[in-house]
Amino acid sequence: MDSFSSSSIGSGAGSGSPQMSTEDFMDQFKTQLAQAYAQEFLETVREKCFDKCITKPGSSLSGSESSCISRCVDRYIEATGIVSRSLFNAQR
Structure with a gap:
């Protein structure tokens, strides 16, 4: 069997570690992808x-800076949600 066959996923050549199922591998991949996206x-x-x-x-935020950041983050989150929903609906 070659090193890319499904039964060797995650086993590493000669590592002696238990084999990882395809489902476990995909779960791990999805978790890492979500972490990378969040970062x-x-x-x-x-x-x-x-x-x-x-x-x-400076060492602290003024009230206007704090409000601006809050609004900016809210708008960015909202825009990201709109784009995500549009992409999801377009794939249906």
Whole structure:
């Protein structure tokens, strides 16, 4: 059997570790993908909202900066949801 056959998924050549089922592999992959998406989402929001809302970086946020960041994040989350729903509905 070659190293890409389904029975060797996750077993690693000579590692002695138990074999991972395809379902377990997919669950692990989905988890890692969700974590990567969440990290990218947070980085994008941080960059865009920080650049837009923080005019004078300091040790604390002013009330207007805090409000701006809150609105910016809310809008970004809403926009991401709209795009996600549109993509999901388009695939049906």
